Amino acid sequence: MASVELNVEAETVQIATLSREQIPVALHTLLRLIFFTERAERFFSLTVTEADVTIIATAEDLSLLSPYGLQQDGTNWRVVRVGEGAQGFEEVGVIERITGPLAAAEIPVLYISTFCSDYVLIPSARLDDALLCFDPSAAREPSKQPAPHSSAAPPASPPADSPADSPADAPADAPADAPADAAAGSPPDASVRSASQDPPQHSHPLNVLHACTRILQIERRHRQAHTHALIRLLFMPAQDDPPQLIASLTETPDEISILAGDSEWWNEHCKATEGVHDDSQLWVPLRVGDACGTPLEEIGVVATQAYVLSMASVTILYLSTYFSDYTLVMQDSVETAVSAFKRHGFNVTHHGIHEIKYNDDPDESAHEAANPIGQPSDSPALQE
Secondary structure, eight states, rough: OOOOOEEEEEEEEEEEEEEGGGGGHHHHHHHHHOOOOOOOOOOOEEEEEOEEEEEEEEEHHHHGGGGGHHHHHEOOOEEEEOOOTTTGHHHHSSSHHHHHHHHTTTTEEEEEOOOEEEEEEEEEEEEHHHHHHHOGOOOOOOOSSHHHHHHHOOOOOOOTTTGGGOOOOOOOOOTTSOOOOHTTTSSOOOOOTTTTOOOOOOOEEEEEEEEEEEEEEOOGGGGGGGGGHHHHHTOOOTOOOOBBBBBEEEEEEEEEEEEEOOHHHHHHHHSSSSEEEEEOOOOOEEESTTTTTHHHOSSSSHHHHHHHHHTTTTEEEEEEEEEEEEEEEEEGHHHHHHHHHHHOOOOEEEEESOOOOOBBBTOOOBBBBBOOOOOOGGGGHHHH
């Protein structure tokens, strides 16, 4: 069994959302938070999608944005670093082995994948409960430079009598291996489960966003060389920039990780500017939920995504935002991922920039394009 490394970081953070319409008036503060912080080591994440701007930061940092209509969840989250292991992006099942036991214990989580590692965010009030889901030596209390300790986390696979493996419990027209909650068409009720039962499974629709994405790392000492490009990428696209569905920056004590669309100008900048590391892989995001998103407190969303794709041997990245979760799969694994979710009874639709058809359903085509970031018409103030 592959091992994972868990380290409890010192930072306590909160998650908040800012309307995209507020970007022009809040821009000075946003730039201050990204580029002019006095703290050398912190956890900070900012993600711009078609829906909103999600910021994960300390309460002190978020308070600077309160004049601009910031909405906060109010929960204090502890940051736990998850080692990717020796195989890096190629390793399958890391997220499943972490989030499965946490879902079984009815602990909500947020999950952020970066270039070097993964981070699972756990409500501060449930941190001790979360650590008890694993071997006590699997996590370490914060320290100046925590030494990772490897420990094999238990697999999150449902037992043989789980809803996913009980055809008798599913409706006649549902796939035999579909989650019972998904087949029934209603969300799971986590309140009636206990940690000894199966992990809760979500039944949200999934949307394949057909826009290729790259993940890369910027060396902290070269941050200033990328300032102008990051402002353009996150907040102020040029008139002829291609649209993007996701643009995200996550800063940790170890790295600055960027997740962004595969655009020509951004790729050229990264090749020409010092301090960039790129794995050259293209990723396709699958958004969890419809236009209403997924509740932050819902249990089992990450675990369900990770379990289905782990069973299909699909490598994933994960990104939690205020309104929705995004599972990213390698471009050449999209068909496998879609087929796996359909076998488990999930409703999978398509929208994005390009129309793509799949062999298992040749008549299925992409839905209408989303309203992505990067469209100048969305932010008149940015055109001035």
